[in-house]
Structure formats: C-alpha cells, structure tokens
Amino acid sequence: MGRVKVGITVGDTNGIGIEVILKALEDNRMLDKITPVIYGPGRVVSFHKKALSLNTNYQKINDASEAKGGKTFLLSTNDEEVKVDFGNATNDSGREAYSSLKTAVSDLAGAKVDVLVTGPINKKNIQAQGFDFPGHTEYLTSYSNVEDSLMFMIYNDLRVGVATNHLPLNQVTKELTKEVIVSKIKLMDQSLRRDFSIPRPRIAVLGLNPHAGENGVLGGEESEIILPAIDQVSKEGILAFGPYASDGLFGSGSFKKFDAVLAMYHDQGLTPFKAIAGGGGVNFTAGLPIVRTSPDHGTAFEIAGKNEASPDSLRSAIYLAVDVFTNRKRFKELTADPLVPQKK
Template identity: 50%
Template structure:
C-alpha cells in the first residue's frame, strides 16, 4: 500500500532565542523526495488527516509533548524544577525589563551617573538614587541660544511676570506708590499691634475737602457712603462733606446699624468741621422717608438738588473734588436736567466742549470715544477728529492727573477682529490706522487698532497705561468684568476733579446691607490722588517756565 506524503514539505526548524537567524534558506523538496512523515491516526482517512508540526516554547525549544500548563511564560517548567543557566538568566532579564517598562514607560531607561543604561533595580524599600541621574542638557545652537526657539524656564517665568505687571493707577512721577489708603492707616499697625493712626491735620490749608453727593437715596448710594466713612480714617487725611440729608442718612444708619460714629450737620460749607464727617442738607426733608429699592420722583429731585449744591461749591473752589453717588438717569430728568448722566451735566456747568469718560483702577484704565451714545449712532460719531480729541484728552490726563510722563496707549478697533483688513469693515483702514501712524510719527506711544476680544482675553492691557475703546460697551463690559469692585469713573478734561463709583443704584440690594463700599472708597482715594497730582503738575509747569 502506497504511503501518502505530507502536504508540509518543510520540517519544523528550531532556533535558540539568542542565536542569529540562519543565512541559508530551507531547501525545497525535490521531485521524488519525501519530507518528514507526520504521525498518522490509525483509522483516519488520508484525506482528513491534518499536519501536526512539533510545538516549541517561547525560547524555541521543543515542548516534547508537554502540555502548555506545564510550562511558564519564561519557558521553564512550572513545577519549580531546575532550569539551565541560559533559561534562568534570560527569564529574569525579560521579567525585569517588563516591570521596568510598566513603571517608566516603554522608552524609559534608568541611567546611572556614568550614562550607561542598566536593568538593575533598587532593593525593596529603597528609593532610586536621583542624585546620580543626570538631567538632559538643553540643546543649543551655534550662537549659544536654546534650540527650537525654546527659552530657559527661568527666563520665561521672568518675562511672564513682567508682562503681568502694570503701572498702578496712583503711581507718581518718581515711580513710587502715593497710596492714599496707606496714608490713611488702612492695613497698617503700630509696634503694639494696634491699627496705626496717621497724624491728624485740622486746618483747611493742610487737607483737601472732598464733596460727596448723595445720589438717589432709594438706591445703594447712602449705604456705600456711610460704610466708606464709618471708621473715621479718611477723616484724618481729608474733610468729607456729604451733600444730602441728615434725616435720610440717620434712617440708613438705624437700618444698617451704623450708629457708633457722629455726623456733623452744617448749613453751608463754612460751618464744616475738619475733624468729623459733615452733612449739608440740600432740600426740605421733613416729610420724606426712605423707600429702598423703589423708583420715586421725590428721590430723583432730591438727587438733583444735592448735585446742584455740590457743583456750586466745586465751581467756587470751596471743595477740592467731587465724588458723585449713583443716580437714576430717568427720575432725575427735569427742566433743569436734560442729560444722559453726570458727565454731560458737569461739562455744561463748567463750559467744557469735550471731555472723556475714563474708567480707572489699579490694573486697567479705559476711555471711550462715543460715551453715552446709542449703538445705532456710534458709527457716524467715529471720525478722525473725534478720535484725535479723545486721544489728546487721555494723553494729557495721564500726565497731569496720574503722573505718567510718557503714556503708552492702546486703541481698539471698531469692527469685529479689527475689520480683518477690510473684510469686516473699513473704518480701521480708512480712519484709525492712519491716525495712529500720524501720532507715532510725532513720537507718541500709541498702538493699534486691536481686536477687543483678543486684547482683553489675553490680558494685553497690562502692557499699556490706558486703552481707548470706540464705544461704551466695548470698553465698560471688560472693565467691569476685570475691576468691578475697585473701579472708578473719572471725568477727564474737566477743570475740576470729579469721580464716582463704577456701579449704579442697584435697587435690588438697596437697604439690605449687601452693598460693597470698595468702589466708593476707591473713588474718594482717586479724587484725592488726582487733586494732589494736579497741584504738583501745575507747580512743575510753573517751575519749568521760570
């Protein structure tokens, strides 16, 4: 009977794991030759027989018929029997390599001080010797600079810290902080640990008189005024004069439990005390009471009476600066007041043709070109002449009012993404860019136009002394998002100093002891700073002309 040949003409070849691959290919079976005959099953038909090549372990050694369960992953017997030296060493190295890769990652290698990779591991409970591990050296180019444009970490940190810095709003001409809060003793303590008390000045000639108009008494104006003045610390560096109503203020003192300090009532500015907080009643208030959170006509007319009385004393030089509490722009309207806000009213009273709404804080100053103008009329007010006027007012105010000798100003674009080179609007190319180029040619540090969203989103404002926005919300929304509690509204370009908090009447929290007085405090501090800086500026100008 003829014996059937196996379909597999190549015998199974075994190669040790550490041996190189053979150079000679297996010889092909010639005609008439027969390959190794596989074992046959007794009664299995020839057509159904399957080849059964000899099985090997992971090291290439024949299993000799042992079942898989009898061998471990390293090729050795599972029964703990001895293995030859090559198997034992190879298995240990493979196991160590696997554990090291699981710990450090597939490409990580432990490197001792001599720089030679090793598979040695520390003993159990012993930490690796990190002192002997070298840190990778930074690659540098032929000029000694870091390769791939990378900078050393310490330089990057230093640059980032410098970018975050900005000139404080009350920095003087010598680059030093002239902090009114510090002068008032806020946050300072003496040797015994008690709050430090600054030296008192009682005469009119040694201190500034700061007028404060009450605003709408049904809003948070009275609350933030009383909270700002209750500790009698501002009274040591200035003389506060509230233009309002003693009756109304006493109602709020009882409501807010602010009874531990005295108010000095006066009929005129000549009767004030330089040791106390003064109140000048500006309208007959016998029959009026407070209605916190309510919009009433009486509150609007009372706010106007307070403002008019304060402005009269400001024009006569009887007070050095005016801080205005929030008004309701609707209920204050009358035959005597037909303005969208304080700024326009003051401009008329002082005969000023143009002024600048200037929002200031310790970290950001923002002015606006169009101010209180409806959005539908903004575009027609964006002209080369108007932008130049606002830039001039801002530049002069930064020098005169904030003591900055060489101001650096950023100008925002009007359109989204600053027009995208004319794709989203032509005002940047036609108006703003040529104007900025002219100012730069004159040696002024004016830059732009910048897209508003990216400019504020990347904190680019920290690199400038002030920012000029094209319209109200473009500048005030980011300003209040960044510095709402400490922000101050300052009117630049006026012969007199006027500031106000950067918030409104806030009827929803009026009378609930929830209002934060920080912005009112900052408005008072800014008024004192600006008044002092203006006197210093005038003295310097007069000295330069001699």
Template identity: 50%
Template sequence: MNPKKNKPVIGITIGDINGVSAEVTMKALMDNRILKLVTPVIYAHGKALTFYRKHLKLEDFNFMQIRNIGEIHHKKVNVINVTEECPEVMPGTETSEAGKMALAALDHAIADIKDHKLDALVTAPLNKNNINAESLKFVGHTEYLTEAFEAKESMMFMVSEDMRVGLVSGHIPLSQVTESVTGHKIEQKLKIMLASLREDFGIEKPRIAVLGLNPHAGEDGLLGKEEIEIIQPAIREFKDKGHLIFGPYPSDGFFGMMHQKKFDGVLAMYHDQGLVPFKTLAFDNGVNFTAGLPIVRTSPDHGTAYNIAGKNLADEGSMRAAIFMAYDILSQKQPWEEDE
C-alpha cells in the same frame, strides 16, 4: 471755610437715596484712613443718613450737620441739607422725589466747587429716569458736568489699580456709534487721555492702546473699513509726533490676553466695548473719573442697585476707591498733609 485747612475738601453728592448710594457712602467714610486724608462734605439730607444709620445698624457712622460750606469741620464728616424736607426713604423704590433730591445735591455741590469751596467732587450713583423731565434731559453725570463747567470736551475714564479705559463715544445709542467715531473725535479723546495720564496720574510717557470698532478690528477691511480709513490714520498722526500710541486691536483678544496690563491707557470706541471688560475685571474697586474737566470728579463704577438697597449687601469698595482716587489726583497737583 478755614483758610488753614491741611486737607482737601471733597464734596460727595448722595445720588438716589432709595438705592445703595447712602449705604456705600456711609460705609466708605467709616474707614478711618479717609478722615486723615480729606474733609468730606455730603450733599444730602441728615434724615436720610440717620434712617440708614439705624436701618443698617451702622452705629460707628457719625456726622456733623452744617447749614453751609462755611461751617465745615475738618475732623468730621459734614452733611449739608440740599432740600428743606427729606423725601420719604423707600429702599429699592424709584420715586420722583428721590430724583429731585439727587439733582439738588449735584447742583449744590457744583455751585460750591465753582465758588472754590470744594477741592474735588465724588458723585454717588443716581437714577437717570427719575431725574429726567421735559425741562431737563439728563443723560449722565459726565455730560451734565461737562456742560456745567463749559468744558469743550471730556472723557469717561474708567480707572482701577492696573487698568485705565477711556471711551470715544459714551451714552449714545449703539445705532449712532459708527457715525460718532470720527478721526477728529479719536484725536480729541487721545489728547485728553494723554494729558490726564501725565497730569492726573503722573505718567510722563504714557503708552496707549487703541481698540478697533469692528469685530477682529475689521479684518483688513473684510468686516469694516473704519479701522483703515479712520482709526489707523489717527494713530499714525500721534505716532509721527512721538507719542506711544498703538493699535487698533481687536477688543476680544486684547482683553482676553490681558494686554491692558501692558499699557497705561486703553481707548475704546464705544461704551460697552470698554465698560464690559472693565467691570468684569475691576467691578469691586473700579472708579469712573471724568478726564478733561477743570475740576476733579470721580464716582463708583456701579449704579443704584435697587435690588439690594437697604439690605446691607452693598460693597463700598468702589466708593472708597473713588474717594482715595480723588485725593491721589489732587495730590499730583499739590502736596497735602495727613492728620496724625
């Protein structure tokens, strides 16, 4: 790779080629601002992109096919084939071949970023169902990347222009949430959130709101004691160390009154408690950022959307935001030049 590069190289894994992943990726990269800031490398197959270029009439989308990251061109959209043959593109259809290609793209990009050939990773949506097999239990990007980079702990951090929501528990059944919400786990996630807000988002003294687990945050023990016995002591420990941590707040009233705007971060206890309000308020430009990894990884906040795949209806706003956010986080760590 050119050692004189003045822009970060961002790998984009194509996800499921039968969903909207290729469409939102291509549309996002047609924004001329992106090529001025970053060098994109799509891990996919050129034939899949050519299919959608023609099918969706995206004539302004152009790319350079390269065999490996060493052939990268810093003024072009680069594409690396991750499989010898491109699976048949069938918009809106779940196929095992598309799942294999999605995983191959992810693994290829992981190898390149471990080899210091990429500066950040943006993952387009994939389908967990067609990736899972007896030999691999794929729960989600967050968990897969956490294991791949041997991180002790990570956190799903949903980020938009005026809201950042992290999760104590992620992709687990609701029946397991209560046992997973422990004082130790809350402390781990608060440490990750504090570090990320400072290092990734440049906020020197973050203000964090912690949500309760039970309705009405337990109603002083009437509707559950987790707030009194687990959440409040964890908050108090951080407050005693001088951190601006507040709560626990009832989640319905908290988001209903738009209190998230008063804080730099919000820690939710479980997946839907945090993601339902986040996606309601910020679906078009929200980004899924994995805090706690040794790399920068972002993703759109939506899924494969098979129901609109191939219909030219997908909004690329979240994918565009994910690419810009990867650049912004990288820029917190070192300055980059912009192409003229």
C-alpha cells in the same frame, strides 16, 4: 499739604448711594487726609443710617466753609420729610439726587470743596427734574464749559477710556469720527501725564469691528477713521498704538503693556474693565478743570435697603479724587515757568 475737602453727592436716595457713603466713612482712618462733606436731604440720610444700623458719625452744617478738620459733615439740601422707597425710582428720589448734585457742583465752583465724588443716579427719573443730560459726565462737561471730556475707568494700573459715552449702539458709528478719536486720545494722554504722573504714557486704541475689521473684511472704520487718528497723534509725539481687537487685547493680557486703553463705545470698554475690577473700579472724568470721580456701579435698586452693598468702589473713588488733586498740584509746580519776569 492739608486735608483735601471732598464733596460727596448722595445720588438717587432710593438706591445704595447713601449706604456706601456712610459705610465708607465709618472707618475713621478715612479722615486722616480728607474732610468729607455729604450733600443730601438731612432726614433721608438719617433714615438710611438708622434703617441700616450704621455707626457713621457726622456733624450737620449750613455752609461747606464750616467743614474743617478730621470729621465728616452733612450739608442738608432739604430739611423736609421725604419718602424713602428703597429699590424704586421715584420723582422724590430723582429730585433729591439733582438737588444734591447742583448744590455740590456750585460749592465746587466756589472753591468751598476741593474735589467732587458723585453717588449713582437713575438717569430716567433725574431727567424728569430738568437734568437734560445722559449722565454725570455730560452734565459736568457742559457745566465746566469745555469742548470735550473723557469717561475714564480706573482700577489700579488698569485704565480704560471710551470714545463715545452713553449712546445707543446704532448711533455709535454716526458719532465716531477721526476728530472725535483724536480728541479722546489727546485727553487721555494729557490726563495720564497730569493726573497720574506718567511722563511718557503708552495708549492702546481698540478697533470698532470684530477682529479690528480683519483688514476691511469685517468693516472699514479701522482703516478709514481709527488708524488715521492714531497716525495723526503719533506725529504729534503721543505714543498711541493699534487698532487692536478688544477680545484679543484683554484675553491675552496684552493690555498690561499699556498705561491706558481707549475703547470705541461704552460696553466694549466697560465689560472687560468691570470683569477685571470686580466692583472696585472708579469712574473718573478726565479733561475737566475740576476733579470728579464716582463708584463704577449704579443705583443697585435690587439690593437697596438690604445692607448688602459694598463701599469698596466709593472708597476708591474718594482716594482717587485725592490722588488726582495732589498730582495736579505737583504737575502745575513742575511745569511752571521758573523764569518769572521781575517787576521794575
């Protein structure tokens, strides 16, 4: 297979997005299997490169179709002067983040790039630009016109998904239904098979309440919602188990017996995940017709412009996007009907 063309959005231009992208692509070994296309305001990318004394070489292009071979390319989404204010969420940085994302997604839809890696955004200032979604996951789900998707955190063999995404904690129980959990388990099972080449995945499902409800003493969601969802998918052949208490499953190391874990809400899953991944994890959106990954960190305004950000998570996000893209091709070939009717 030839090089995979990777579209990369810069995220908030006052954060660490451009820094980690340029740092990751400084290593020419990254270009052995990929052709990266960075989407962002040209002068801002150049400013970051000079301010942080980075040595990444890139070639400017006007259209993603021009990107070929083992080089890094920059498709400028704005050639005007844009003020950089490291560490602050501004209207300018939110506007440029949205412009980068829209252009890259359009090129992905038009097959000008193969996969998408998104830099971190500030959810408040990008929404001021008309981005009416809690985050990338919800935006890309809507854009792809699919009913549901799964926020799936990946670090080596540790895979953690969440049943509810970016929700205030007091809204989780309102959104958490048997139907939601069934949908997320099915998306996780499908992704493990198609995107990670695991033929018979084992999924651990967490409870919502402390000690997974303690047989109803600490809450009834486990017996009324979560367990019936597990029973339903189990009857359909999915290997789902639980509900488990989060502290016990992760604290004992029992999560290693499973191919993935489904948490009920954001912090329940991401707190142990990030504690284990140590900054090297990747956020993958499962269930979409396109491949999208991102680093598992945010804009990190507190260190923006200080040349302290690690590119490890961004680099892992690129590699995972390529792996998923390759695995999907292989899965499609393996599951294709060999008995194609002959034309008469």
